[in-house]
Amino acid sequence: xxxxxxxxxxxxxxTINEKKALNGVELHLNPGDFVTIIGxxxxxxxxxxxxxxGVYPIDQGTIILDGKDISDWPEYKRASLxxxxxxxxxxxxxxxxxxxxxxxxxxxxxxxxGLGWGVNKKERALFKERLKMLDLGLEDRTTxxxxxxxxxxxxxxxxxxxxxxxxxxxxxxxxxxxxxxKTAKKVLDLTEKIIAKDNLTAMMVTHNMKDAIxxxxxxxxxxxxxxxxxxxxxxxxxxxxxxxxxKFELVSGEEFANDRMMLS
Amino acid sequence: xxxxxxxxDAISQGVLWGMLTLGVYVTFKILDIPDMTCDxxxxxxxxxxxxxxxxxxxxxxxxxxxxxxxxLAGFVTGILHTKLMIPAILSGILSMIAxxxxxxxxxxxxxxxxxGIDTVFTQLMELTGLSQSNMRLIVxxxxxxxxxxxxxxFFGTEIGSAIRATGNNPYMVRALGCNTNxxxxxxxxxxxxxxxxxxxxxxxxxxxSDVKMGQGAIVIGLASxxxxxxxxxxxxxxxxxxxxxxxxxIVYRIIIAxxxxxxxxxxxxxxxxxxxxxxxxxxxxxxxxxxVKRTPA
Numbered sequence: 133x134x135x136x137x138x139x140x141x142x143x144x145x146x147t148i149n150e151k152k153a154l155n156g157v158e159l160h161l162n163p164g165d166f167v168t169i170i171g172x173x174x175x176x177x178x179x180x181x182x183x184x185x186g187v188y189p190i191d192q193g194t195i196i197l198d199g200k201d202i203s204d205w206p207e208y209k210r211a212s213l214x215x216x217x218x219x220x221x222x223x224x225x226x227x228x229x230x231x232x233x234x235x236x237x238x239x240x241x242x243x244x245x246g247l248g249w250g251v252n253k254k255e256r257a258l259f260k261e262r263l264k265m266l267d268l269g270l271e272d273r274t275t276x277x278x279x280x281x282x283x284x285x286x287x288x289x290x291x292x293x294x295x296x297x298x299x300x301x302x303x304x305x306x307x308x309x310x311x312x313x314k315t316a317k318k319v320l321d322l323t324e325k326i327i328a329k330d331n332l333t334a335m336m337v338t339h340n341m342k343d344a345i346x347x348x349x350x351x352x353x354x355x356x357x358x359x360x361x362x363x364x365x366x367x368x369x370x371x372x373x374x375x376x377x378x379k380f381e382l383v384s385g386e387e388f389a390n391d392r393m394m395l396s
Numbered sequence: 397x398x399x400x401x402x403x404x405d406a407i408s409q410g411v412l413w414g415m416l417t418l419g420v421y422v423t424f425k426i427l428d429i430p431d432m433t434c435d436x437x438x439x440x441x442x443x444x445x446x447x448x449x450x451x452x453x454x455x456x457x458x459x460x461x462x463x464x465x466x467x468l469a470g471f472v473t474g475i476l477h478t479k480l481m482i483p484a485i486l487s488g489i490l491s492m493i494a495x496x497x498x499x500x501x502x503x504x505x506x507x508x509x510x511x512g513i514d515t516v517f518t519q520l521m522e523l524t525g526l527s528q529s530n531m532r533l534i535v536x537x538x539x540x541x542x543x544x545x546x547x548x549x550f551f552g553t554e555i556g557s558a559i560r561a562t563g564n565n566p567y568m569v570r571a572l573g574c575n576t577n578x579x580x581x582x583x584x585x586x587x588x589x590x591x592x593x594x595x596x597x598x599x600x601x602x603x604x605s606d607v608k609m610g611q612g613a614i615v616i617g618l619a620s621x622x623x624x625x626x627x628x629x630x631x632x633x634x635x636x637x638x639x640x641x642x643x644x645x646i647v648y649r650i651i652i653a654x655x656x657x658x659x660x661x662x663x664x665x666x667x668x669x670x671x672x673x674x675x676x677x678x679x680x681x682x683x684x685x686x687x688v689k690r691t692p693a
Binding site: 216222237238241 | 550552553554555556557558560561563564565567568569570571572573574575576
């Protein structure tokens, strides 16, 4: 499914701001894996997802997705295989366009765009049906501009957009971090529901250790641009937050530091 | 009576310059890039038309050639911006400066009169027997309606949606598998085609072409857009929005005609226009800043 081999990335090479973001990341994902990713500040969690999505080129290594070596593909081309939800609810949608126009853009992910209508009748019915699943009442507001919606609503729509065309992999970059706890819970439930329904392969960066343990079938801990702990199945389910903190200190020899990390 | 004639003339001028405003609208409002190529491509449209008309070419192919020339200018700006990764404003300025020389070459001097030469207006006047001022208005309205319909259709298509989304949020567009370089390129080509069309029609209507005729064109376009926004309501559909862009261009010309009648020197026009645009763009920002100011206890 996803094969990451020895990926390195350094930002601002040769300057005073040089930052080794990824330092030999190795990862193999099986189809249907739902991996949660945790780690301290600057551990390389988001950078890893951005590398897979092709936001910036990698310095070294290979990324193979669905049997295709996508290491040199530009971002827009990789998007044919990848669904993404960002931390910032503003990032995933176009504010001045309606809900259905946004969904229609997403519905054409990985397809060539021509001079056909941007939204057609058949799609409108499909969008209404999918929006109903969100249970936010948005199915009756399909022509509302997305900019008028709340952060939670926008994030739910982005999630829908990312999965409208089944992606080979779904990348979730702390997609509930900017939401209030209640909305975050709702979006997270929705995430699990959609991933289970379509049997998606997914990676989710989170700052909530409890979520990281309870959600998905596999957990990865990153530190200084490397994966330092990788656990799946029964062993993962048995984990506690204390176990994770202990594990971190053991491997890194440091105390766990993440400004946003929620330990309880 | 002078003022009535001046306003009548202003309306037809406004419609002809309206095509330029539509072009500026595409880049500035939809794509969110101020494209400085505008000044050059407007004059380019006028100069290509003048050179071809003088050479005996029929006005219709001359107009088409001007549009294609404008599109090419937009394409060059697009290459500078997307392939050579030069900031959008600078890319436009480079094209604009280069076009000054190109335009001098095209008409072989600083200006080219079209005295006694058939233009689209004179030909239609002969055909219909209408007066020149009526003909200008009719031709302008025909072109404006066609362009509004074309733009309305185009921005409803898949590519058009992707362009609108690029102006909103380029990150999202890339994440949804669309190359933003392509959408930027298409917009610049489309916009400068419209602007050159405007230049071509204006040159034919005024009876000459001048390499300096595009000077400040982008600011005139912006002023027209800003004025047009006055007519805008929250729930306006896109065809209506495009119509307000043309309306803005007309009102701009009327305002100019009125202040000129009131005795303002033409030398001061550009200053006045710049002040109007600066105020229209700046005042909302200042208002917002004042609004968030802490109320004293």
